Amino acid sequence: MRVKVLRNFKSPDMDLYDGTTDPKHHLSNFKSRMYLADTSDATCCKAFPTTLTKVAMKWFDSLPPRSVTSFDDLLRKFLMRFSIQKDKVKHASNLLVIKQEVEEPLRDYIERFNKAFLEIQDLPTEAVIMGLVNGLREGPFSQSIPKRHPISLSDVQERVEKYINMEKNARL
Template sequence: MDLYDETTDPKHHLSNFKSRIYLADASDVTRCKAFPTTLTKASMKWFDSLPPRSVTSFDDLSRKFLMRFSIQKDKVKHAPSLLGVKQEIKEPLRDYIEKFNKACLEIQDLPTEAMIMGLVNGLRGGPFSQSISKRHPASLSGVQERAEKYINMEENARLCEPSWRPGHSQSSKEKEREPKKKKKSDLKGPGDITLILL
């Protein structure tokens, strides 16, 4: 079990502790003595500051723990928070879908329509977003099937790019253009005419 370090929801920590300690069928006194072993040094300072004999039961200790660390409660997220999940400019579709799915897992009772709307809203312009806007999907499985096709197309296109290969940083077209740029920059000024053979 992870130690409580004041950065996570105290309810989750207490719930984890209770489920483990109840399996051992421990007495109330044992629970009170075992609980501090799940705290880090920082949160242990709080426990050590409790006045002697101020804890009457494990339920009492639990209430005091929750009262002290309740500010660390996880903030409840709702469907509108999905509007903040956007596909970055060079972010592959696969990475965006994974990021979006993680955001969806943080929202309880999320309606399917809100999930689809949030996903479509966060897409940057491209073939997949154009496809979705032409024929809006009715189900999540429909979105997933279509997304998978575009993910595969995107990944195949990336594999075909010459710059994708390790050690190959410039495409051949870029290398062809480079000498032309140098020759054009050799011009001295408006009165100086130089013939450049391309």
């Protein structure tokens, strides 16, 4: 069955799926919202297309009439079409390519490093610390590391804040 789209259904704070990101993330978000709203299978089928845009909406519109038999069927077809966009698995070694640029403030490097670190699952603390230290350019913070190697992420954070403040004060 081809479903009619609920044109005035609006899922609050849910990004529209355009076909360029991991479809599993979009489905997980959508299914969580539908579960909370205690919606039926038919309502999910009607609501799902309202979360699509661009290429993804074109794909949905191209489905033959009556070709979707259930919400699970719709999800299976959606995943089959967009699964190539799934996120690439990242590993601890990805942190080793993040380097503090010449003239880059410590704060900016730490922000870039943290973004990369958050994309990697189940990282041991020692691997995070090693990656962070490996990417530091020569300077006061990198020189302080061998004197007292950080043992926890909170220890790193305390020390980083101290050196970020020192950099900030030196610029003033």
